[in-house]
Amino acid sequence: MTAPSYAHGTSTTPLLGDTIGADLDRAVAAHPERDALVDVASGRRWTYAQFGAAVDEVALGLLAKGVRKGDRVGIWAINCPEWVLIQYATARIGAIMVNINPAYRAHELEYVLERSGASLLVASLSHRTSDYRALVDQVRGNCPELRETVYIGDPSWEELIAGGTVVPYARLAAVAAELSCDDPVNIQYTSGTTGFPKGATLSHHNILNNGYWVGRTVGYTEQDRVCLPVPFYHCFGMVMGNLGATAHGACIVIPAPSFDPRATLEAVQRERCTSLYGVPTMFIAELNLPDFAEFDLSSLRTGIMAGSPCPVEVMKRVVAEMHMEEVSICYGMTETSPVSLQTRRDDDLEHRTATVGRVLPHIEVKIIDPATGVTLPRGSAGELCTRGYSVMLGYWNEPDKTAEAVDPGRWMHTGDLAMMREDGYVEIVGRIKDVIIRGGENVxxxxxxxxxxxxxxxxxxxxxxxxxxxxxxxxxxxxxxxxxxxxxxxxxxxxxxxxxxxxxxxxxxxxxxxxxxxxxxxxxxxxxxxxxxxxxx
Structure with a gap:
């Protein structure tokens, strides 16, 4: 009899029961002199001791501005150290960080600020052709809960830090004592490929554990240096990247404010990075640089590819020419913090290109008939569902939309068409709505x-x-x-x-x-x- 398309990731290692702030404290205590964060573009770098102190400065500054547990703080910025500081500082005081895509224009910015009820916004001054200050001024009148905007690279950022000096440091410990790992800590507005974006609300427990297990699966230790050309405003950057690194005492390396293939390879070479992240199109752009062969990438051993399937020929070159023999493929979605399935360090080329791996520890996956909800036998295509610690708390203030995505059994319905092999590895066939029906044939x-x-x-x-x-x-x-x-x-x-x-x-x-x-x-x-x-x- 064929086994059902169900798998449960077991492990003798328990989930982390900490808040993000407590986990960072542990990393600071264990690795005070090791690099925590390097910004190649500006030349700035922080050891774990320095990074922990910088996070506390920002956290105190937020408290001085009246930010309290449960308040929403928007972050609308390109990749920069301040983005990372806001991520950990909001988590430390129990505020909920709201990620905002740097490419958003006025209408989209207003939508996210108004829907989330953000009371404070931290923003870059500009990005490409966008003048952020002008756009904020344009929407402020329609966002009544927005009290103030702090601009990175502007005196208002220095004022934020300076304001925290009047707050007793003991306040941080008192605030931390009131936090639970199940508190919401992040709202991410999903990309909205259909309809208006929804705010996936994630807890400390959701994203800290997912970052930890993704990093553990690729073997991170305090010796690793993780190059992150992927955007922080999405889970790939801030969870799999930032939290995946700090949960193991590794170093976060920011190669550039936004993706630049040459800057990425220069950062890997200069900082001797051991891991590199990207979607397949990023790796394709790096491999296609005319002088690609001149970069010394010998320090690389691993990395993560996600976002879309990796072509076989691209994977062959990443392994052979970029030295990423242990590169991992991840599958996930924002609503599941994000990763549910991941290939392992010793998987062969076929598993890394034809599948998205097998279930991670402490997570369940199943493949069902979308019409009946019945679990299908292995080898059959159906909708992929996932359950466990990683499933979001819900869509912010949208219980009806939450109920459509997460069923009464707490299974998240992904909308992806998938097939589970006999060995438990999963192939993504496509989105259910992407299937082409030509003359009665499913393509x-x-x-x-x-x-x-x-x-x-x-x-x-x-x-x-x-x-x-x-x-x-x-x-x-x-x-x-x-x-x-x-x-x-x-x-x-x-x-x-x-x-x-x-x-x-x-x-x-x-x-x-x-x-x-x-x-x-x-x-x-x-x-x-x-x-x-x-x-x-």
């Missing part, structure tokens, strides 16, 4: 994308379904060519697929693009590709 875009990555003229590819009068839907390949001057033709693409793919899987349309629309978490917005090309001939 899974991931399978076609993986095949097309091997085409010599293709650097990246996304497959979506678009309306077709006869078949209902047809297969569209959206391609980023290796050489923009010599893109593949539809005829070349179809010839490449002949004899290898069933006829109904072969793309009938092709679009050559320079880039893909992306969510904040590094996932391609397939819904936007479908909408853009649905009406085009």
């Amino acid at each position: 899974y875009p991931r399978e076609i994308e993986e095949f097309l990555y091997a085409h010599p003229k293709i650097a990246d590819v996304q497959v979506v379904g678009i309306p077709h009068e006869r078949y209902g839907e047809e297969v569209l390949a959206c391609v980023i060519p290796r050489d923009p001057a010599d893109p593949p033709t539809l005829e070349e693409l179809r010839a490449f697929c002949e004899e290898q793919l069933a006829h109904y899987k072969i793309p009938s349309s092709l679009r050559i693009l320079g880039s893909f629309p992306m969510t904040v978490s590094g996932k391609v917005r397939k819904v936007e590709l479908r909408e853009t090309y649905a009406e085009q001939p």
Whole structure:
């Protein structure tokens, strides 16, 4: 009899029962002289003792401004040391940090501030073409609970620090004594690929443990130096990155304020990083630098790839040319803090590219029939659900939306179509809504994308379904060519697929693009590709 598509991660190591502040205190006591945080762009660096003291300064400054347990503090900034300080300082005093995408414009900023009820906002002065001060002034009147904005790199930041000097240090210990690891500590507004974003509310217990177990799975110790070109405003940066590092006494390395492939490799080389994070498109950009071979990346041993599936050819180069023999693939979502499934350090190439790993300790996963809710046998495709310490507290002030996502058994319904192998490893087939139904045949875009990555003229590819009068839907390949001057033709693409793919899987349309629309978490917005090309001939 085939086993059910259910797995439970067991471990003799218990979950952490601490708050984030208490866990940081332990790291500071254990590794006071080791590097905790390095900002390559500014040349600033902190040992754990210095970092702990800097976090306390910011925490005292927030208390001086009247921030109390449960108050929401927005952070609207590019990757910088101050972002990390706000993350740990809010956690230390029981405030709830609200992550805001640096790319947001006025309407989106207003939505998040108003919905979360943020009373204080910490912001960069600018990012690319955005003048943050002007945008805040534009929305302030519609955000009645917003009392004040502190700008990083502005006198108001120094005033925040200076204000804390009048608060007795004993206040921090008193505040910490009132905190529970189950208190909410972070609100992340999901990328909103459909509808308006919802505020996934996460506790100390949620994100501290997830960061710890992701780091433990790739073998982090105090010797590791983790290069983080991924954004802090998403779980990939602040949980898997920052908390994953500090929970093991490792060092956080910020290569640049936003992703820059050259700056990333320079940071790895200069700081002798042992781990590098990124979504596959980031690794592709790094590998495609004309002088890639000139960088000394020999210090790397591991890293994390997440956000979308990794093409086989890319993984081969990451392992062979970037020295990341122990690189790990993670699967997750903001609502689960984020990681549920992860490959292991000694997994082979096939498991690292065809699957997203197996369940992490203290988490359960199952694959169900979306129509009936019944757990399917292994080898069958259905909806992936996950349960355990990592499932969010809920969507902020949206109990109805929470009930739609988390069922009465506390299972989080991911909306992803997946299949569990006999060995417990899980393959992501696609989003349930991404499945293409062509003439009654179910077509899974991931399978076609993986095949097309091997085409010599293709650097990246996304497959979506678009309306077709006869078949209902047809297969569209959206391609980023290796050489923009010599893109593949539809005829070349179809010839490449002949004899290898069933006829109904072969793309009938092709679009050559320079880039893909992306969510904040590094996932391609397939819904936007479908909408853009649905009406085009």
